[in-house]
Amino acid sequence: MSNAARQTDEIVIEVGQRHIREVNQDIMAACATGRPIRVVNTLSRHNLGVGLPDNVDITFEGSVGYYCGGLNTGANITIERNCGWAAGEGMAKGHITIGGYAGMSCGAAMIGGTIHVKGDAGPRVGVAMKGGNIVVEGKIGYQSGFMAHAGRIIALGGAGESCADALWQGEVWVAGGIDSLGVDVDVIEPTPEEVAEVDAILDPLGLVDSSRNWRKLVSGQRLWYFESRDASAWLMI
Amino acid sequence: MAHDLSKPYDYPFDVASEDEIRFRDAGAVDGRPAGVPSSYDEGGSTRWTPEAISEVHALAQLGRYQVRGYNTFNKQMPTFDDLTFVPATMTRLPLEGYRESCDTTTVLGGGRGLVERPLELKIPIYIASMSFGALSASAKASLGYGASKVGTMTCTGEGGMLEEEREASQRLLYQMSPARYGVDLDHLRRADALEIVVGQGAKPGTGGLLLGMKVSPRVSEMRTLPEGVDQRSTIRHPDFLGADDLAVKIEELRIATNYQVPIFIKMGATRPRFDVAVAAKAGADVVVVDGAEGGTGASPELLLNHTGIPTMSAIRAAREALDECGMSGKVSLVAAGGIRSGVDAAKCLALGADAVMIGNAAMVALGCNSPRYLEDYQALGTSPGACHHCHTGRCPVGVATQDPDLEARMNPNAGAERVARYLTAMTMEITALAKACGKSSVHNLETEDLRALSFQASAFTGVKMAGIDRAYDW
Numbered sequence: 177m178s179n180a181a182r183q184t185d186e187i188v189i190e191v192g193q194r195h196i197r198e199v200n201q202d203i204m205a206a207c208a209t210g211r212p213i214r215v216v217n218t219l220s221r222h223n224l225g226v227g228l229p230d231n232v233d234i235t236f237e238g239s240v241g242y243y244c245g246g247l248n249t250g251a252n253i254t255i256e257r258n259c260g261w262a263a264g265e266g267m268a269k270g271h272i273t274i275g276g277y278a279g280m281s282c283g284a285a286m287i288g289g290t291i292h293v294k295g296d297a298g299p300r301v302g303v304a305m306k307g308g309n310i311v312v313e314g315k316i317g318y319q320s321g322f323m324a325h326a327g328r329i330i331a332l333g334g335a336g337e338s339c340a341d342a343l344w345q346g347e348v349w350v351a352g353g354i355d356s357l358g359v360d361v362d363v364i365e366p367t368p369e370e371v372a373e374v375d376a377i378l379d380p381l382g383l384v385d386s387s388r389n390w391r392k393l394v395s396g397q398r399l400w401y402f403e404s405r406d407a408s409a410w411l412m413i
Numbered sequence: 414m415a416h417d418l419s420k421p422y423d424y425p426f427d428v429a430s431e432d433e434i435r436f437r438d439a440g441a442v443d444g445r446p447a448g449v450p451s452s453y454d455e456g457g458s459t460r461w462t463p464e465a466i467s468e469v470h471a472l473a474q475l476g477r478y479q480v481r482g483y484n485t486f487n488k489q490m491p492t493f494d495d496l497t498f499v500p501a502t503m504t505r506l507p508l509e510g511y512r513e514s515c516d517t518t519t520v521l522g523g524g525r526g527l528v529e530r531p532l533e534l535k536i537p538i539y540i541a542s543m544s545f546g547a548l549s550a551s552a553k554a555s556l557g558y559g560a561s562k563v564g565t566m567t568c569t570g571e572g573g574m575l576e577e578e579r580e581a582s583q584r585l586l587y588q589m590s591p592a593r594y595g596v597d598l599d600h601l602r603r604a605d606a607l608e609i610v611v612g613q614g615a616k617p618g619t620g621g622l623l624l625g626m627k628v629s630p631r632v633s634e635m636r637t638l639p640e641g642v643d644q645r646s647t648i649r650h651p652d653f654l655g656a657d658d659l660a661v662k663i664e665e666l667r668i669a670t671n672y673q674v675p676i677f678i679k680m681g682a683t684r685p686r687f688d689v690a691v692a693a694k695a696g697a698d699v700v701v702v703d704g705a706e707g708g709t710g711a712s713p714e715l716l717l718n719h720t721g722i723p724t725m726s727a728i729r730a731a732r733e734a735l736d737e738c739g740m741s742g743k744v745s746l747v748a749a750g751g752i753r754s755g756v757d758a759a760k761c762l763a764l765g766a767d768a769v770m771i772g773n774a775a776m777v778a779l780g781c782n783s784p785r786y787l788e789d790y791q792a793l794g795t796s797p798g799a800c801h802h803c804h805t806g807r808c809p810v811g812v813a814t815q816d817p818d819l820e821a822r823m824n825p826n827a828g829a830e831r832v833a834r835y836l837t838a839m840t841m842e843i844t845a846l847a848k849a850c851g852k853s854s855v856h857n858l859e860t861e862d863l864r865a866l867s868f869q870a871s872a873f874t875g876v877k878m879a880g881i882d883r884a885y886d887w
């Protein structure tokens with residue numbers, strides 16, 4: 177974004193080589209003002225914008241390292257370029273937009289909110305996620321959705337190998353090719369109602385396209401149960 | 414001459430009858446000829462013991478490994494009884510065991526000077542990470558109140574923060590397991606310390622296990638799991654792989670908690686000499702080393718019995734690792750696994766631990782294996798003193814269950830008091846030994862205060878053999 181486009185009441189925070197603790201303290205102080213925040217010269221540093229509160233609008237200019245937006249509790253976060261591992265990990269609420277590519281474990285163990293990746297995402301997107309939505313315009317990497325408990329991963333540009341491996345109740349939606357499925361996956365042709373639900377997530381992002389050939393991946397539930405449901409069957413013999 | 418075969422020897426009397434020679438006399442027992450070794454009945458195979466045979470029969474019937482709770486049944490594990498204290502005599506001066514005081518204050522996680530609120534415990538023992546799910550909610554609360562009464566800490570375990578436990582525990586360690594059940598920023602910030610688990614002593618290298626019988630509506634809600642599924646958890650964390658990533662993760666947690674509380678790393682004891690050094694390098698404030706004797710609510714039995722190294726050996730290796738990399742004093746060391754008493758705990762402190770954690774022992778104090786409700790032990794095919802059936806959720810005494818009727822069998826207030834008294838007694842045991850060894854603080858106990866009663870224990874720990882005063886050396 178050019179300087180001219182910057183909002184006038186925006187607070188600008190410089191990262192550079194400063195201690196990350198100091199940078200985050202500045203970010204937290206800026207959050208308290210309610211004004212938009214622009215973090216500049218990010219140098220792909222790790223741990224930028226961790227545990228941000230609600231009602232915050234924050235933009236990271238350039239690329240960021242690991243755990244950007246981790247444990248977010250409501251902030252609207254924009255990463256203009258790429259992010260490293262586990263952007264938005266453990267996020268409970270809020271919205272994260274990643275302008276470029278996302279590294280491994282994007283949205284790991286997230287609970288709620290939405291992550292929107294405009295490029296491709298690396299391996300293990302939404303691993304162990306407990307809720308919320310991850311929308312990836314490009315392709316999602318190896319073993320995406322691994323053991324996702326709940327929530328939706330929506331890939332518009334296909335999926336890599338071992339897709340939707342060992343899901344609990346999470347769902348992986350793929351438009352485009354899937355290199356291979358993980359273990360215990362059922363591939364379902366979604367109903368129009370289900371597609372409408374996904375379109376409702378895509379609509380605010382301007383990504384609805386009625387020509388998509390969706391595949392919805394859910395757990396085959398063959399890994400849910402080890403063996404018997406009866407306590408007495410588990411006694412030592 | 415007997416060896417002169419050309420000239421047979423003749424007795425100066427008649428040769429006895431064959432029946433007489435073969436003990437087939439009036440005293441003979443039918444079917445049990447004298448001269449048959451006892452192995453005729455008992456079997457003498459060191460490989461095919463009755464246990465080994467029944468194990469094959471079990472595997473052949475089940476087509477899967479056995480699953481159970483409790484801890485290792487491997488008879489080769491040394492016990493802390495292989496070590497003895499050598500109190501002050503002539504070269505050292507004892508303290509008055511019945512009168513003089515001995516400090517038990519234990520500070521964890523303050524060594525790096527990085528966090529605002531290091532943990533200050535009144536005793537060098539705290540309650541191990543056992544989840545709500547493995548244990549009932551009342552058991553968790555009882556542990557919390559009992560620990561609070563004596564000024565120490567409990568740990569959430571991997572199931573997320575239970576409100577009852579947060580209320581009960583004045584100091585609560587919040588565990589982040591690889592599965593990240595119920596992770597919540599608010600919970601992180603309400604915790605008195607955070608723990609990243611990379612493994613546990615009972616089953617290092619394998620994730621947690623909670624069979625469907627214990628995945629109750631409340632457990633399933635807290636863990637975002639379908640009710641009644643067999644929860645078999647991950648062991649690799651979702652958002653880091655190696656130690657360099659872990660260092661970044663630790664920094665993230667420090668930022669999330671605003672550098673208030675210490676960060677623990679808990680590991681199963683496997684290669685502590687290296688693993689502990691790596692954990693210290695990654696930035697942990699406290700390293701918890703859980704030996705192979707550590708307990709669990711459920712595990713594949715083979716992992717309980719055949720993985721990990723004994724607690725006593727792990728403590729020495731961990732302490733030497735911290736010494737070697739100059740991190741002793743900066744990083745606290747907690748030991749766990751098979752600690753049954755203050756005596757065991759004192760031995761751990763002497764071997765080099767800054768504090769110990771008890772799980773199984775605390776459950777026993779709550780009532781585990783107590784001789785009540787005998788018919789329910791029988792229904793599990795066991796008896797008080799031998800029960801190891803936590804995995805079934807049918808705990809006869811209401812400790813390791815999610816069944817409301819069974820849970821009601823443990824009076825939580827009485828349980829809390831028993832835990833408090835047990836911790837008090839353990840602490841008395843530790844100070845009694847420390848004072849006999851002439852120490853005014855339990856943290857002054859040292860390996861020189863110990864002697865080994867077995868080569869094995871000496872070889873595992875470097876503790877000198879009793880009497881000869883030299884460590885068993887190669």
Ligand code: SF4
Pocket residue numbers: 482483776780781782783800801802803804807808809810811812813
């Ligand atoms: S008595 Fe209960 S807690 Fe103790 S071993 Fe048996 S099932 Fe587990």
